[in-house]
Amino acid sequence: MTFFTSFSSLALLIVVIAIATYLFSRRKVTQAAAADHVKPHSLARYYGLYAGAWALLPAFLVLVVWTLGSQPFIDANVQTLLVQAYPDLEKGFLDLKLAQVQNIAAGLIESQDETLLKLADDYAEALQQASNLRTSIVLLAMLVAVIYAYRRVSPALKARILFETLLRRAFFIAAAIAIVTTVGIIASLLIEAVRFFSQYGLLDFFFGTHWSPNVALREVAAGAADEDVGGSTGSFGMLPVMAGTLLVATIAMAVALPIGLFAAIYMAEFASKRVRDVVKPTLEVLAGVPTVVYGFFAALTAAPFFRAIGLNLGLDVSAQSALAAGAVMGVMIIPFISSLSDDVITAVPQSLRDGALGLGSTRGEMVTKVVLPAAFPGLVGAFLLAISRAIGETMIVVMAAGVSAKLTANPLESVTTVTVQIVMLLTGDTAFDSLKTLSAFALGITLFTATLLLNIAALTAARRLGQRYE
Amino acid sequence: MAKKTGIKIKAADVSVHYGDKQALHNVSLDIEAKTVTAFIGPSGCGKSTFLRCFNRMNDVIPSAKVSGSIQLDGAEINDAALDPVLLRAKVGMVFQKPNPFPKTIFENVAYGPRIHGLVTSRREEQDVVEDSLKKAGLWGEVSDRLHDQATALSGGQQQRLCIARAIAVNPEVLLMDEPCSALDPIATTIIEELISELQKKFTILIVTHSMQQAARVSQKTAYFHLGELVEHGTTVDIFSNPKNDQTEAYISGKIG
Numbered sequence: 214m215t216f217f218t219s220f221s222s223l224a225l226l227i228v229v230i231a232i233a234t235y236l237f238s239r240r241k242v243t244q245a246a247a248a249d250h251v252k253p254h255s256l257a258r259y260y261g262l263y264a265g266a267w268a269l270l271p272a273f274l275v276l277v278v279w280t281l282g283s284q285p286f287i288d289a290n291v292q293t294l295l296v297q298a299y300p301d302l303e304k305g306f307l308d309l310k311l312a313q314v315q316n317i318a319a320g321l322i323e324s325q326d327e328t329l330l331k332l333a334d335d336y337a338e339a340l341q342q343a344s345n346l347r348t349s350i351v352l353l354a355m356l357v358a359v360i361y362a363y364r365r366v367s368p369a370l371k372a373r374i375l376f377e378t379l380l381r382r383a384f385f386i387a388a389a390i391a392i393v394t395t396v397g398i399i400a401s402l403l404i405e406a407v408r409f410f411s412q413y414g415l416l417d418f419f420f421g422t423h424w425s426p427n428v429a430l431r432e433v434a435a436g437a438a439d440e441d442v443g444g445s446t447g448s449f450g451m452l453p454v455m456a457g458t459l460l461v462a463t464i465a466m467a468v469a470l471p472i473g474l475f476a477a478i479y480m481a482e483f484a485s486k487r488v489r490d491v492v493k494p495t496l497e498v499l500a501g502v503p504t505v506v507y508g509f510f511a512a513l514t515a516a517p518f519f520r521a522i523g524l525n526l527g528l529d530v531s532a533q534s535a536l537a538a539g540a541v542m543g544v545m546i547i548p549f550i551s552s553l554s555d556d557v558i559t560a561v562p563q564s565l566r567d568g569a570l571g572l573g574s575t576r577g578e579m580v581t582k583v584v585l586p587a588a589f590p591g592l593v594g595a596f597l598l599a600i601s602r603a604i605g606e607t608m609i610v611v612m613a614a615g616v617s618a619k620l621t622a623n624p625l626e627s628v629t630t631v632t633v634q635i636v637m638l639l640t641g642d643t644a645f646d647s648l649k650t651l652s653a654f655a656l657g658i659t660l661f662t663a664t665l666l667l668n669i670a671a672l673t674a675a676r677r678l679g680q681r682y683e
Numbered sequence: 684m685a686k687k688t689g690i691k692i693k694a695a696d697v698s699v700h701y702g703d704k705q706a707l708h709n710v711s712l713d714i715e716a717k718t719v720t721a722f723i724g725p726s727g728c729g730k731s732t733f734l735r736c737f738n739r740m741n742d743v744i745p746s747a748k749v750s751g752s753i754q755l756d757g758a759e760i761n762d763a764a765l766d767p768v769l770l771r772a773k774v775g776m777v778f779q780k781p782n783p784f785p786k787t788i789f790e791n792v793a794y795g796p797r798i799h800g801l802v803t804s805r806r807e808e809q810d811v812v813e814d815s816l817k818k819a820g821l822w823g824e825v826s827d828r829l830h831d832q833a834t835a836l837s838g839g840q841q842q843r844l845c846i847a848r849a850i851a852v853n854p855e856v857l858l859m860d861e862p863c864s865a866l867d868p869i870a871t872t873i874i875e876e877l878i879s880e881l882q883k884k885f886t887i888l889i890v891t892h893s894m895q896q897a898a899r900v901s902q903k904t905a906y907f908h909l910g911e912l913v914e915h916g917t918t919v920d921i922f923s924n925p926k927n928d929q930t931e932a933y934i935s936g937k938i939g
Contacts, residue, residue, distance in 0.1 A: 486745065564782035568845070570743055571778070572795045572852060573771035582794070587785045 223348055227355065231268040234359050238264035238366045246368045255373035263372040266379050267362035271354040279347050287339050294335065298328050402661060405654035412648055413449055418655060421450015424618035424629075426638060426649045449652045451659065453618040457535065457628030458660075461614055462603040464539025464624055465546055469599060472543075473550025474592070480551070481558040482580050493555070500548035508612035511541035516613055523625060531615070533627040538614035542606055550599045557591030557675075558584060590677045597671035601664040607632040631660045691716035691856065691886045692737065697751035699732050699741060706732045709751070710912045712905060719878060719887045721901035721918065723894060725933065729910040730890045734858050737888060738774040739767040755856070772799050775849035776858040780865050781841035783833035783848075788825050791833045791844055792816060795852035811851055818884075819847035820877050839870025846877065850885070857881065859889040863896065875900050894934055898922055906930045 239261035246253045253260070288311065295302075295310055302310070310329070316322045317333035318340065324330060366372070410418070426447040476496060480489050516537035523530030530536070561584050569579040585592070615627030616637060638653035692714040699707040707729040714720055722730035732741070739760065741747040753760050760770055772795075783791050792812045793802075802808040812829070816822040821843045825836070833844055842862060849857060859878070863871040878887060878900045891897050897904055898918060905915035906927070914927045925931040 562782070564778060564780055565784060567740070567743070567776075567778055568782040568784065568848075569794075571738065571740060571771060571776035572798070572848065573768050574798055575768050578798050582798070583784050 219344075223351065227269065227272045227351070230355055230359065231265045234268040234363065235261035235265035238363055241363070241366050242368055242370075242372075249368065251368050253368040254371050255376075259372040259376050260366050260370065263370075263376050263379075264359070264362040264366055266376065267358045268355055271358040272351050275351050275354045276347075279350070283343050283347070287336070287343060290339060291332065291336050294332055298332065399658075399661070402654055402658045405651055406658040409648065409651035409655045413652070413655075418449055418451055418652075419659075420452060421448065422452045422620055423448045423450045424453045424634070426634070426652055447649055447652075449648070449655075451631075451656065453620040454629055454631050454634050454656065455659075456620050456622070457614070457618065458604050458630040458632070460535045460622060460624060460628055461539040461542065461610055461630055462600060464536060465542035465603045465606075466596070466600060468540050468543025469546035469550050469603075470596060473547045473599075474554055476547065476551040477554035477558055478580055478585075481555050482576060482584065493552075496548045496551055498548075499544070500552070502545070504545065504606065504608040505612075507541050507545050508608045511537050511609050511613035515541050519625075528625060530625045531627040533613055533615035534625050535614060535628045536624040538610050539624065541613065542603055542609050545606070545609065546599050546603060549602060550595055553595035553598065554588075554592055557588045557595060560591065561587045590674045594671040594673075594675035597667045597674065601667035601671070604630075605632065605660065605664050607636060611636055631656050635660075689716050690714070691756065693752075693754045694733075694736070695752045695754075697733065697736055697749070697753060699729070699736065699750075700748045701744070702746040706910050707736075708910045710907075712912060712915060714886060714888065715903065716886050717882060717884070718903055719882050719889060719901040720903040720905065721897035722888065722890045722905050722907060723892075723897050723933070724907035724913075726892075727909075728907040730905075730907045731860055732910075733907070734860055734888055734890050737856065737858055738771045738776055740771075740776065742767055772852050773854050774856040774858060775852065775854035777842070777845050777849055777860065777862045779861040781838055781845055783836070783841050783844050785832070785834055787830045788816075788833045788836070788844060789829040792847050792851050795848060799852055801852060815847040815851040816844075818850055818881070819843045820873065820880075821847055837870070839866050839873060842866060842870070842874060843877065846874075846881075850881070855886060857885045857887045859887065861890050861892060864892060871896070894922075906933065908933070 239257045242253050242260040243257050291311060291314060292307065295307055295314070299307070299310065313322070313324070313329060314332045314336050317324050317329060318337040324333075426449060476492075480493055480496075484492060512533070516533060519534060519537050519540075520530045520532060565583055565587055566579055569583040570576075574582065610630045610633050614630060614633060616629050616633060617627055618629050618634070619626060621628065635653045635656050638650055638656075690713045694714070695711045697707060697710045698705065710729075710733060722734060724730050735741045736749055736753060737755075737760070739749075741749050749761060751761070755770075755773070759765070784794065786794075789812055792815050793808050796802045796808065796811050802811055813822065813826075816825065821840060824840060825831075825844075833841065836844060842865075846857075846862075863874050866874065875896065878889065881887060889897075889901065901918045903915065904918040904921040906913045906921065906925075906929075908929050914921065914925060914930045921930065922934055925934060
C-alpha cells in the first residue's frame, strides 16, 4: 500500500502515464492519417506532445494545490483535538505541543505521554488518509484529462498551434513566478515591519541615534556599560547602524571604483588580445570566491595588517575595523565593477575611436575625452549596482566589521552595519514577536528600499546609454 | 583638366597584410597636391586599406602589417620613429558613417584644435570653430545652436560636422572613406559640392563606390581590383578611354 501512496512512486506513475499518452497519441494520428489518406495538420510528435502535456498538467496542478493546502488543514484538525485535550494552555504552548505531536508521528522523538501518543496516532492516520486521497485525486484528474485529449487527437487537430500556445503560457508562468516571489518577499517584510512600527515610533527608528536592541552578544560590544539606557525593551535608532553601513560601503567603493574602472579601461583599450585573454578570466575568478572566504581574509589577514600599520604610525586601530571590512569588500567588488565597465566601454562604437584617433588623439586622449564620456551613463549604472551590492553584503562585515553600533566616521574604529544587525537579531534563541526580532524586518525593508532605488537608477542610466547608440 | 601643381604624396611598393592574408599588393601611386583623387573598385579590392595607409590608421588594427614607402612632401610616414599622432594632424580623415562625438556641436569642432594646442584663447577657439563650420557649409544651419548635442543633427549635417572637425586642425591632406554612402541623394549632392570647394585648399583622397561620384568630384582616378592597382590616370581618361579590360568592365557596370 505504501508503494502506491509514497510521493516518489506517484511521480514515477505520472511520468509513465504521460509517456504512454505521448506514444499512443502519436500512433493514433499516424494510423488515422494512413487510413484516411490525409496529411495530418502537424508533425506526428506534436500530437504526442499535446496529449502528453494534457496528461501532465492537471496532475501537476492538483499536486501543487494539494501540497500547499492539505498540511494546514490537517494541522487545524489536530489543533482542535489539542485544545480539547489541553483546555488550559496558552497559544504559544499549544504550538509547541503541535510540533511535539508532529515529531512523534514522524518517529523523530519518543514520548511516554498517553495523550500525546494518542494524538500522534491520529495525526499519522490523517496524514496517511490524506496521502491516499491525493493519489486517487491526482490519478482521476489525469485519467479525465488523458481521455479528453486522446479523443481529440485526429489528423485535423491543429496540434502544433495548440502546443505552441501551451508553451507560451508556460513561459509566462515562469516569468510570473519570479515577480510573485519578489512581491511575496516584500509583503512578508512589510507585514513584520508594520508590526514593528505599530509598537515603535517611525521617527525614533529612522532618526534615533541610539541602537541597543538588547542583543545576546551585547556584552562583547565596546562601551557596553553606557548602552543600558534602553533597558530590557531596547532602543532602536537606526542612524548608527546606517552610518556604519555607509562608512563600510564608502571605503569599499573608494577601493573598488578606481581599481575596477582602471582595470576595465586597460582591458578594453590597451591590453593586447593575449593579455586580455589571461587577465579578464583571472579577474572574474575573484568574483567566484565565496564571500565567507573574503570574510576569513578580512578578519584574519587584513584586520591585523591594518592594525600593525596603525601601531607603526601611532594610530589606534580597532581589532575589527570598518577599514579592514571595507577594503576587503572593495576587493570583492573589483571584478564586478571591472566586468560591467568593460562591457560598457566595449559597447562604445569603434567609429568614435576611429574618429578620435583620426584627428590625431593619443590613445589616452581618446579614452578620457571621447570613450569615457560616451560610456558615462553606463558606467554610472555599473557603479550604482556595485554600491547596492556593497550595502547588501553581509558575510564580510559579520566577520570583520564588529557589532557595536557607534555613530562614527572614523574608519579605524569598529562599526556595525544593517546586515550585521539583521543577522544578530535573527540568530540564536529568539521569540518571533518581540520588538527585537521585529526590528530586523524594519531594517530589512529599509535596506531593500535603498538597494531597489539604486538598482532602478542604475537601469535607467544604462538604458539612456543604450538609446544613444541604437 | 586639373592643372599641374606638383606631387604631394609618393606611394611606392605599398603592401598590407592582415594576419596571413595580403590585402594590398605592391601599390605605387603619386598623388598631386590640391587635387581630388578617387579610389574606385569592387568591395574588398583594397581601396579603403590603401587609404588608411596615408594616416597610419592601419596601426589601430593589431593584425595589420604595412610595408613599402609613402612620402608626404618627401618625408617618409612609415618611419617607425614618426609619431602617427602628429601625422594625423596633417592628414585628416572623414569616415564612412558619420561619427560625431556625443558632445555639443561646438565641442566636436573644437576637439582637434584643443588636443593639438592650436588655440590659446576662448576667442581664437570660437574663430576656428566658426571658420571650420563655414568651410564645411554648416555654419548657416547651426550657428544659433552650437551648444546642442551633435548627435541630434541629421545624417548629412553630421557628416559635414565631421568634415568641419577634420579641417579645424588645418590639415594638408583630407582622406574620405566613402563619405556619402550613408547619406541620401540631397545630402550627397551638398557634400560633393563641398568637396569641390575644399579642393582649393586641401589634397583630397576619396574612396567611393559610386562611379558617378568619382566622375563628378575627382580629377584623378585609380581603379583597384583584388588588392592590386589596375589602372590610374585622369578621371576623364579612365572613364572615357580605359586601357584595361577589367577597368572597362567595372565602369561600364559589367562587374562590381
